[in-house]
Amino acid sequence: MAGRDRVVQLLRQLVRVACRCPAHSNTFHQAATCTVRKTDYAFEMASSNIRYGEGVSREIGMDLQNLGAQNVCLMTDKNLSRLAPVKAVLDSLSKTGVRYKVYDNVRVEPTDTSFKEAILFAKNGSFDVFVAVGGGSVIDTCKAANLYASHPDADFLDFVNAPIGKGKPITRALKPLIAVPTTAGTGSETTGVAIFDFEPLKAKTGIASRAIRPTLGIVDPVHTLSMPERVAANSGFDVLCHALESYTALPYNQRTPCPHDPIARPAYQGSNPISDVWSRHALHMVAKYMKRAVRDPEDLEARSSMHLASVFAGIGFGNAGVHLCHGMSYPISGNVKTHSAKGYSVEHPLVPHGLSVVLTSPAVFSFTAPMCPERHLEAAEILGADMRQVKRQDAGAVLADTLRHFLFDLQVEDGLGAVGYSKDDIPALVKGTIPQERVTRLCPREHTEDDLSQLFEASMKIY
Structure with missing residues (x-):
């Protein structure tokens, strides 16, 4: 037994020598990379x-x-x-x-x-x-x-x-x-x-x-209370997607690379047990209050609750990160041609951030559902889906349909085509998504440029 314990001790010493990351050594300030772990092993909680x-x-x-x-x-x-x-x-x-x-x-x-x-x-x-x-x-x-x-x-x-x-x-x-x-x-x-x-x-x-x-x-x-109706709607869609994306993001212990130094650990770390609490609660608040907040600007309870939901979702995604909806939204906003957003006092063409994020959400969550179907089903149920007779393999379709109904009720434009894009724009939209590795790498499902093209194409029309 003593011999076995000695072997285990020697193996542990070898691990510490081979890897200088903070998971295994106190000398991580000298390290260039971790040679044992490829994925991270820890997450941090930070908020204002x-x-x-x-x-x-x-x-x-x-x-x-x-x-x-x-x-x-x-x-x-x-x-x-x-x-x-x-x-x-x-x-x-x-x-x-x-x-x-x-x-x-x-x-x-x-x-x-x-x-x-x-x-x-x-x-x-x-x-x-x-x-x-x-x-x-x-x-x-x-x-x-x-x-x-x-x-x-x-x-x-x-x-x-x-x-x-x-x-x-x-x-x-x-x-x-x-x-x-x-x-x-x-x-x-x-x-x-x-x-x-x-x-x-x-x-x-x-x-x-x-x-x-x-x-x-x-x-x-x-x-x-000073937010116009469309500003309230588009702001709320950002809260919705913050909560959904952070809750379905790649788990923190599957994210690569393992940082050689704590300062190298990114702010967006992947879903984790603490961010999950904030994201899930934000989703409940969106389901309960968002439609009221949009439809009645004097509804102080609803607008106050959405303000808190924004904070909760911010703490969630600020530590877990977002993924494809946000990664794909950036070229949608950046390549806008002529779309004039209602409710915004600006002189330049504008696809508001929350709108650019939510337009791809039915396609994105249909795509990511196979990686964590339980979380997608839970999100659909929170948003009001009837879960009777629903199976795991239905997760993507159920959440996508739930989101379509939610967007339709709030009079959202019918896809990318309604804000000035066509299939001819897809290559440029894909090109603008590729540099967004900070968020797209947190997608729970690996994806190619062809996958992105198909997701943009599926988002040209929502209903």
């Missing part, structure tokens, strides 16, 4: 601090005083700058005498150009705290401005996700950032992700690092 409550925006001036803020950068967009959410924040700052400057030139669906303009403003201002009041476009722009103002010598592509950018880790501390979301969709107040259109490729990409997530998210449900 969140404060929720009706009228809580009036506290932000005190928060800035408590931070010792001397020179605050407040970012928003031109439409919001005239509305109640920004006025509430500015009133709070004025009451406490905090010095600030407003940047209101944020672009809805930002681009690398609009990011750079905001970054230049931030660099020239020498700000010590950032405040973002708006939807995901505003919060993401403010994250980027804070990042590059804190790294004034960095090239723009240094921190942009590979393969478009260099994907360098962020090692320097950023300034505090307080996010005040005015839409119930992106969950950007909880995540370390900033998304933009990279104009040279006509595709979305972004920056993903826990280092850029807001210090505090102030979630004031009163602000969601």
Whole structure:
């Protein structure tokens, strides 16, 4: 018995010597890669601090005083700058005498150009705290401005996700950032992700690092009452897909590669037991409240609940990640030609992010269902499907049909064809999806370019 124990001990020592990843060694700072494990073995839980409550925006001036803020950068967009959410924040700052400057030139669906303009403003201002009041476009722009103002010598592509950018880790501390979301969709107040259109490729990409997530998210449900119906719908579709994609993403312990250093572990790690709780609960809230929130802008309970659902889904996907719906959505938004989105005060063609994500959802979840049918069936049941006599092999069809009914009830455009695309555009859409490895690699089912082509083709018409 002693001899057997000695053999086991020697084998364990060999493993430690062969692999210098943090799973097996305390010398992982020297490692280049893990030579034993191909897949990851751990996940991390990270989120911004969140404060929720009706009228809580009036506290932000005190928060800035408590931070010792001397020179605050407040970012928003031109439409919001005239509305109640920004006025509430500015009133709070004025009451406490905090010095600030407003940047209101944020672009809805930002681009690398609009990011750079905001970054230049931030660099020239020498700000010590950032405040973002708006939807995901505003919060993401403010994250980027804070990042590059804190790294004034960095090239723009240094921190942009590979393969478009260099994907360098962020090692320097950023300034505090307080996010005040005015839409119930992106969950950007909880995540370390900033998304933009990279104009040279006509595709979305972004920056993903826990280092850029807001210090505090102030979630004031009163602000969601200002959302027009279509904005509420498209924001809600983003919540829906965040929850569905993170819940069905590749499990964290099947994701490759195993990081050689904790700093190399991505923000999007794959589905895991903690993110599952948030994603599943967000899905329940979407099923209960989204249609009410869209149809009645004065329904404070429904709009407040969708605001919380956005936070919950943000915590879920901010740690688990999303996959094909989001990966395919980026070229849909980036290649838009003439579509004019209802309810958005913009002068440029626009397929709103939530709409670009949800249009492919029936096709995507029909495709991914064979990899984890139980999760797809559970999602369908939460969304109201009749599960009597349903079999495991029906999971994809059942969830796809459930989503079609959900979208039809909320008067969503009938597929990619209804927002200006045709089959001739599919090669460009596939080309724009390929660089989105940060998310597409989390799809539970391996896929080829031909698979992507078929999914885009199946999404040309939904009903």
